[in-house]
Amino acid sequence: MNKDLQELTDDTIREIRKLEIVLPEIYRDIFYAMAKKRGITINEDDKEEALTYALVKIQKLSQETQKSAHELQEHVAQAQEAVENRDDEALHTIQDDLMALEKKIKRLQHEIYLDSLTGMFNRRWLFEKFLDDNTFTCKGSFAFLDINDFKSVNDSYGHETGDKVLQVLARVLQKMENVSVVRFAGDEFVIVSIVHSSEKLHQMLSTVYKNLKSTPLKTGEQKFFVSFSYGVSDFDTGDTFSDVYIRVDALIYQDKANHKAEKV
Structure with missing residues (x-):
């Protein structure tokens, strides 16, 4: 996928996330409106490639976000149990896991809230x-x-x-x-x-x-x-x-x- 098409698709995904709607017709309308404004001509191959890229990326981000939330819940529960049992070794392990999870969540937030081209908020x-x-x-x-x-x-x-x-x-x-x-x-x-x-x-x-x-x-x-x-x-x-x-x-x-x- 060329750079213009990828950025156009990424920006379309961000618009859909903002609306919290993932419907094909909404995606299509936003995608073509952005393409027209930027002077980008979209052919059928481009449309199919962009849609496939978008759906894969949305699904991956959704899965990673859900997985991170589940992992966080598990770590909190484990930490509570370790505190109750006064298990220092378990607490250190959980702390390391939480630090790694925090980095992952920050990466996801970067994906959701920052513009890929300029690095600015979206x-x-x-x-x-x-x-x-x-x-x-x-x-x-x-x-x-x-x-x-x-x-x-x-x-x-x-x-x-x-x-x-x-x-x-x-x-x-x-x-x-x-x-x-x-x-x-x-x-x-x-x-x-x-x-x-x-x-x-x-x-x-x-x-x-x-x-x-x-x-x-x-x-x-x-x-x-x-x-x-x-x-x-x-x-x-x-x-x-x-x-x-x-x-x-x-x-x-x-x-x-x-x-x-x-x-x-």
Whole structure:
């Protein structure tokens, strides 16, 4: 399976896990929507290969998660028995087993909550960390951004270069202090802070924008520049994700219009 198709399939799996639905029609709709947005043409062989890969991966992760949960229960029961019997040797053995199990669980969490391309948190982590049933459980500031003309980067320099652009932007955003950065989908990123006001977050992103826009990126002998559009809003406990997203989406639309006006 080629890299673009594998990443597309992995991202589709993450979307399904977030929805907690594994139905063929849901998988198909999300898969083709993502493919269309990324400009990836899917033929019948690709579809069959991607579906097989996805089902195997979902089944494996589900089995490993269930097995880890069962092992954890067994170790806890064994530890309780060892404590009651004052069996130090058994406790040491159980401790070693629990450390190994902890590493395994962390690996599974890495698989579930981190984006494979950028190593950043994914949408599922965002929703489980800050929301309950689409409603924010805390207050803070929220930013949404996407790369300007990202499709032209892929078309001009190839998807591998496009991936590197996403990785560069991810690393730059991660340098911001007291924020959580999420790769939401494709070239879209979400930044959440429970420390900074929307004004402060806007200032921080403005600095990132200016630095990125003035820094040439290189592929082979070619140099090019990238920039992004963004919107920032405060959110409060009880606000819905949809309402906050609508606010920042309107700001992104205006930001993009301003960028286009600057080029004229």
